[in-house]
Structure formats: C-alpha cells, structure tokens
Amino acid sequence: MKHDDNCIFCKIVTGDIPASIVYEDDDVIAFTDIGQVTKGHTLLIPKDHQPDIYDLQPETAAKLFGMAPKIANAIKSALSPAGMNLVNNNGKAASQSVFHFHLHFIPRYGSSDGFQPTWEDNSSSYSAEDLKNMAESISKRI
Numbered sequence: 001m002k003h004d005d006n007c008i009f010c011k012i013v014t015g016d017i018p019a020s021i022v023y024e025d026d027d028v029i030a031f032t033d034i035g036q037v038t039k040g041h042t043l044l045i046p047k048d049h050q051p052d053i054y055d056l057q058p059e060t061a062a063k064l065f066g067m068a069p070k071i072a073n074a075i076k077s078a079l080s081p082a083g084m085n086l087v088n089n090n091g092k093a094a095s096q097s098v099f100h101f102h103l104h105f106i107p108r109y110g111s112s113d114g115f116q117p118t119w120e121d122n123s124s125s126y127s128a129e130d131l132k133n134m135a136e137s138i139s140k141r142i
C-alpha cells in the first residue's frame with residue numbers, strides 16, 4: 001500500500017487526521033467532504049496513494065467504481081436529493097487541490113444549491129471530420 005506522508009487523504013486513511021467515515025473496506029474509504037459544496041457532499045478514495053486518473057490502477061479503479069452506486073444510493077436514501085453529480089478533478093488546471101485520487105459525490109437540491117457546473121455547447125466549432133479525427137487519434141493510443 002503506497003503512502004505519502006505529506007498527503008492529507010493518506011492521513012485520513014491511517015486515522016492521523018479525523019474524518020466522518022461513510023464506508024470503509026480493505027481498498028477504499030468514503031468520508032464526508034469538509035467543504036460540503038452541498039449537503040451530503042462525500043468523497044470516495046482508494047486507500048493506496050494514487051495521485052490522479054492517469055495513475056489510477058485498473059484493479060483499484062474496479063474496486064472504487066464498483067462501490068460508487070452503493071455510496072450514491074446511500075446518500076440518496078439518507079438525504080433525498082433531487083439529483084447527484086459525480087465529479088473527479090485531475091490536475092491544477094481542472095481544480096484538483098488534493099493529489100490523491102478522489103471521486104466527489106455532490107447531491108443536488110436545485111440550481112442555486114451551491115454547485116454550478118458550466119457546460120458550453122461548442123458543437124458549431126467542430127465538424128464531423130474533426131470528431132472522427134479526434135476519435136481516431138485517441139483510439140489508437142488505448
């Protein structure tokens with residue numbers, strides 16, 4: 001199990017920093033986010049220190065994402081939100097501030113509940129040819 005002494009989430013895993021635990025097993029741990037963007041905002045992380053989606057091991061991802069529906073349903077059952085956003089930030093440019101992979105569960109209660117995803121439609125900037133070329137470029141690297 002990789003551990004980074006300077007990582008706040010590794011400290012939560014070891015119990016050196018307190019957290020309100022929602023779920024824990026050998027591989028993952030879920031706890032309420034101290035920031036509470038909306039009521040019930042929860043984080044699910046691997047216990048192993050893996051910084052972001054690029055480093056996330058497929059076996060770890062399988063265990064972590066395998067728990068996601070259970071966490072989401074428990075939050076839904078406990079708090080009856082109108083909806084739920086799952087968010088994962090990778091890199092400073094994408095607003096990642098803790099460099100230990102984490103999946104945010106953000107229960108939604110309405111358009112002014114504190115979480116504001118912005119989503120522009122830029123489809124007019126890309127032709128069908130552009131989409132095909134991008135798909136090919138990405139596909140051949142998998």
Ligand code: 5GP
Pocket residue numbers: 008017019020031032033034035036088089095096097098099
């Ligand atoms: P990021 O910006 O990296 O996607 O999200 C990091 C999240 O970790 C933030 O939502 C922040 O509120 C949360 N966080 C940072 N430090 C702590 C902590 O010590 N305890 C808990 N429970 N959450 C934390």
Ligand code: ZN
Pocket residue numbers: 003004007008009010011048049050099100
């Ligand atoms: Zn860590």
